[in-house]
Amino acid sequence: MFGLRTLDERHDMDAGAPRIVGPQDGKAGWLGSIGVRFMLGGADTDERVALVEHPMPPHALAAPLHRHNREDEYSFVLEGSMGALLGDDVVTAGPGDFVFKPRNQWHTFWNAGDQPARILEIISPAGFERFFEEIVDLGGAAQAEPEALGGLAARYELDIRPETVPELLERFGLQMPPPPA
Numbered sequence: 001m002f003g004l005r006t007l008d009e010r011h012d013m014d015a016g017a018p019r020i021v022g023p024q025d026g027k028a029g030w031l032g033s034i035g036v037r038f039m040l041g042g043a044d045t046d047e048r049v050a051l052v053e054h055p056m057p058p059h060a061l062a063a064p065l066h067r068h069n070r071e072d073e074y075s076f077v078l079e080g081s082m083g084a085l086l087g088d089d090v091v092t093a094g095p096g097d098f099v100f101k102p103r104n105q106w107h108t109f110w111n112a113g114d115q116p117a118r119i120l121e122i123i124s125p126a127g128f129e130r131f132f133e134e135i136v137d138l139g140g141a142a143q144a145e146p147e148a149l150g151g152l153a154a155r156y157e158l159d160i161r162p163e164t165v166p167e168l169l170e171r172f173g174l175q176m177p178p179p180p181a
Contacts, residue, residue, distance in 0.1 A: 019044075026053075029136030030179040032143070034062045034111075036136065042126025050126035054119050056080070056111035061174040063141070065108050065164040069157035071128050073101040073121055075109065080117025083172060084109040108164075110174050131156040142176065 021039045028037045031054075040051040056062065065085070075082060075098070082093045086107045093099050101107050111117040123129055134152055138144040144152075153160050168174060 027133075029132075030140050031062075031132060031135050032141030033057075033060045033176045035180070036132050038129060038133070039120075041129055045126055047126045048124065050123040050129040052121045052123070052129055052132060053078075054121055056082075056117045056119070057177045057180075058111055058114050058116060059174050060177050061108065061110045061165065061168055061172070063108050063160075065106050065161040065168070067106045067159045068101075068103045068128065069159065070103060070125070072103050072124050073128075074124070075099040075101065076120040076122070078118040078120060080111060080115050081113035082109055082117055082119055083112030085168075106159075106161075108168060110168075110172060112172075128156055128158075131158065140179065 026037045026039045028035060030036075034057070035053075035055040037053040037055070039053060040049070042048075042050050054062065075084070075093070077093045077095050077097045077099075079095055082097075082099065084091050084093070084099055084101070084107060086099075086101060087105055091099065092112050099109075101109075109119075131152060135141055135144065138148060138152075141149060149160075152158075165176070169176070
């Protein structure tokens with residue numbers, strides 16, 4: 001979608017084989033308000049871990065309040081500023097900071113700054129990266145039919161509260177930006 005080479009175009013992707021994922025490698029797409037670049041999937045790690053990059057426009061809300069029932073997420077901030085609501089706690093993380101979002105905790109995150117931000121999202125165990133792939137295939141969460149999104153959430157054991165979006169946008173001064181041109 002963004003003119004990036006896939007990993008398959010650069011390396012033989014046998015599970016367990018050494019590899020380098022360059023800055024232009026991996027399938028990229030749009031999730032609805034932030035981007036995603038697939039770097040390492042569960043098929044590459046015997047489903048132990050997956051890694052995606054999320055580029056985020058300024059003041060972009062990544063998702064409604066949600067919780068994962070089968071995986072933990074870890075966000076490593078590469079550039080910019082990431083805000084997060086973790087349960088009742090609001091945190092802000094900058095480059096080099098690492099944020100743990102444990103399973104069963106209601107949370108969301110966003111770009112808390114005026115400049116683009118990028119985070120590495122580590123998903124353990126793997127599997128949830130496939131949710132992102134399916135959202136991309138639907139044209140992003142904002143384009144997906146509610147029934148399709150609900151079915152996807154159920155399949156990935158994800159609880160979503162879409163009714164929280166207006167309050168999150170207002171409370172934290174955020175937006176739901178359109179896809180990049």
